[in-house]
Amino acid sequence: MFKDMFRKPKYVTIPSVPPAASTKQEALQQPVSRRELPDGLWVKCPKCGEVLFSKDLEENQRVCLKCSHHLRISARARLEYLIDKNSFEEWDTELRSADPLGFPGYREKLAEAAESTGMSEGVLTGRASIEGNQTVLVFNESGFMMGSMGSVVGEKIARAVEKALELRLPVIIFSTSGGARMQEGILSLYQMAKTSAALAKLADAGLLYISVLTDPTFGGVTASYASLGDIIIAEPGALIGFTGPRVIKQTMRQELPPGAQTAEFNQLHGSIDLIVERAQMRPTLARLLRYHREGAKYGATV
Amino acid sequence: MFKDMFRKPKYVTIPSVPPAASTKQEALQQPVSRRELPDGLWVKCPKCGEVLFSKDLEENQRVCLKCSHHLRISARARLEYLIDKNSFEEWDTELRSADPLGFPGYREKLAEAAESTGMSEGVLTGRASIEGNQTVLVFNESGFMMGSMGSVVGEKIARAVEKALELRLPVIIFSTSGGARMQEGILSLYQMAKTSAALAKLADAGLLYISVLTDPTFGGVTASYASLGDIIIAEPGALIGFTGPRVIKQTMRQELPPGAQTAEFNQLHGSIDLIVERAQMRPTLARLLRYHREGAKYGATV
Amino acid sequence: MAQLFEFEKPLLELENKIAELQKFSREKQIDLSSEITTLENKLEHLKKTIYTQLEPWQKVMIARHPERPNFYDYAPLLFEDFLELHGDRCFADDRSVVGGIAVFRGIPVTVVAHVKGKDTKENIQRNFGMPHPEGYRKALRLMNQAEKFGRPIFTFIDTPGAACDLGAEERGQSEAIARCLMAMSGYHVPVISTVIGEGGSGGALAFGVGNVILMLENSFYTVIAPESCASILWKDPGQAREAATALKFTSQDLFSLGIVDEIVPEPLGGAHRNPEQTAEVLAEKIDKHLKALKAYKPEELMERRYHKIRSIGVFEREILE
Amino acid sequence: MAQLFEFEKPLLELENKIAELQKFSREKQIDLSSEITTLENKLEHLKKTIYTQLEPWQKVMIARHPERPNFYDYAPLLFEDFLELHGDRCFADDRSVVGGIAVFRGIPVTVVAHVKGKDTKENIQRNFGMPHPEGYRKALRLMNQAEKFGRPIFTFIDTPGAACDLGAEERGQSEAIARCLMAMSGYHVPVISTVIGEGGSGGALAFGVGNVILMLENSFYTVIAPESCASILWKDPGQAREAATALKFTSQDLFSLGIVDEIVPEPLGGAHRNPEQTAEVLAEKIDKHLKALKAYKPEELMERRYHKIRSIGVFEREILE
């Protein structure tokens, strides 16, 4: 179904996922994507090797019950864990990647990604409330071509930020990405500038932007919107950087020290405000949103 | 004469140096202070040991003819070398240090400093032109209690900056100082805040501030106005830092690497825009003033 | 019990004597209550005599007392909520400077503070409360955000001074301090600075450009450490006691000089005798000043702060004939 | 003579043949002028054929030519005056980024450029033109000053990409690049960005948020180096040539995609054949665009730049039933 879509030249029509307003409810009742539900009932922790009952793992927000390793998680599952029930209004679901360079294999990769994630692109945008605090929300989807940023990802983020400006709402972006999407060449590169420019306008308007870095966040995404938060949060152990560890190893011709490019390493080096466990993400974000609520401002209490 | 002045309780009167408008000419005809003219005709370079004919040395702006070492120089001599002839209008010559803490030996030290430098305090402020470019100028005098900053130094600088704001002129400050003046306690410390606050207003008004660091500049002066230049220039080899080398050595219990805290070291570490030899200071400053002249602005040429 | 200084020994002797009498009275079933009351009154009188007549050097000792409450001790007492934020976004997270967002009587505020360690290990982590450039830059980043979001800024000063090592010089310690001074002077939000322990030179001043400057009674705030002053002046750090007097750096001195707006009284014997009480009094003072500052518009807050700082300094004017 | 690439060899052969004939004609006093003219015409024709039909990979080779002029070569040709300024005021002076104030046709402008070295020693100094965080921060500092003083900003892009070592990661390379992007989008002065050689990924883009984006004819500007692209895509860096074609990164490609406003023609064979001529053409183009930008007020310059950047991207819209 998705494959068909990408073969058609310009405007295509698909009736099902992602949902128009009417199917929103349904989408929310599907807390985790196919990808995350293993075939069996057991999942092996990629860090400590513990074999976990998959229902327990899901209930623990995919944090290993033995070693607290934060397993990767889909955009929709994260949304679920985070927001007030049924409060999500999704935006710009109709945008689809084109293949502007005619890049070898790109349309096939898009179709595969859509198929395996059930998403139309590598980002989910919209508004929702967290403990009653309205906010604009953006989630990268690591399963969609490694969460890479092409024209659609950039456009959806820029639109979400501009919408936040219009609504005078804060913005929270959960990043996970391999970087700019090579298959759209220079167009992908300039999405870094585009998202950063939109965030500059948000900052000028005095609105809050919280960036949450999750495993892994690299390249053009780290070097644009992900690093521009008024407050930058990371999940424990998340790998975060510009250049990937393999390339650094090759260039420096030496092993990286243990723990290099983890959230903890980044915090030590001043890049990150807070490391927050997944279970604490919702209350922490709610707390920050409350601190920055217009009514909470000093001037407003006079 | 100066000693008498400092013993009087509040308002004192001295008729001579520093000059009122009428004696300006005379002051300018005295290019170097007593301190710098050695008793004999020969001066030994403190760096290379070369014995130099003092007239040659003065003609070379007190830069060693053999090793190019920049010897220390009085505020008035520096003014001479720098400005268009007779263009200096000195400001706030009537301010004198009090002894607000009743600090042991302070009044005597002030009197000695006045006596040996022929200056009323450790700073000279006013306006002048450099190659035809009007500018506000400030010079620390290292001979006056090591150029330390007490209430008068802070006040004169703040006034000069405020005057620049009023006249919409750039400001150039030549620093040389051991830091805040201990004998005025907390009042000296807050001169750092005072001068920085005045410079914040200047920056807000879009006016240029050039800071020139000369040997030595340390402590509270480096940690306030001296480090706030839009452009920061240093003389070659000048020692510049916050903490003096002796204290660092004691604390770190190790020798400093050769060249630590020199202008060159500071430039390598990103603190300094330009290292400019004394002979090139006038043309370089003129060039920078021209770049920033209101009429030279892009908008102004429309 | 808290570590005692030499000048506190007479109190200890008296306390011990009272305890002895009480024990004796209990064990032997002899009524000594009138003797004990007399001694207790005497103790109370002696305490007042000693603690209200402390000379500057004794205040230095109290301000540097290893058990003196630091910002982390006060935070839960002053604020309903405090979320620490980290990093200068450039080089490191300096542990000698702590900052974040706190809720003070319902109002979110940005706080920035020096923090010394409580033991050797923590002191090494926190460089004995002496910030590196990244500490000032973290503070600056957080204060700039307070300005952006219209939050009042509370700073808490407690440092022997700026770091004195080569790394601090290499990374532009001077510039980092100067930028704090410049930025703080321009904020449009209320800035309330409180010296809670040691206020040592430029490292302390970096957080000291407040609309209101408060000092805990036994804190001090100085252009130079008394030991260094004595070294320079008399080539003898042993004369720190004399330097402490000469430098006029106690809360009373700074109040007289017009730098400090109000002194925050401490419990007899110092803040460490009763951190809760100290925090309570401090909170009241801060609340009072914050409320008073509400009378001013953002632009006025900035201008008033400028004029406060601008007018610091004492000098004479020569009358030219 | 400049180092020659494989695809330039036929030209060399022809040039040699002409030289031989000339020598022969001179030595033997035989008139071969018509043969020589024929060959010269053929050479001219061949040059045009080769250089106007370069495939992307050949342009990469020219853009990376060791003798390709860098910013330092152009500066004296483009500007009446150039004063280099140093340092990020925080950590270091990064030599892979050069910036300062220049005078362009009477107007002071701020310039920021990547600079590669001309030999191994200089390349080590300049990290092969790959900036560390302090390079972007120096540029940001200088560009912020341009904004303050109302000076136009000219950037010159010439880098294989951002530094890829642990130090760059530790000191926040990502943040430094992102800050450049954010700040550049908000300036109220004209920003003209020119790709003069390699435009490699984020390190290049950091200086690429211009009102006008120009590219020298044989430069390229890419999201990823062709070698890395080939490695990822085909597990074979040897297929860089194919990747170079697939990535659509030549000046003509970027012009077609609407990213680049104008292509700056180079002398036949590349800028290194005649830096003076290249600079002259570039100066004319810059002058033209700078003059055109004078039509806009500061606020408009900012908004137009925003909309230029904002509108980059190609996508489809699904029509929901």
Ligand SMILES: [Zn+2]
């Ligand atoms: Zn595990």
Ligand SMILES: [Zn+2]
């Ligand atoms: Zn010499």
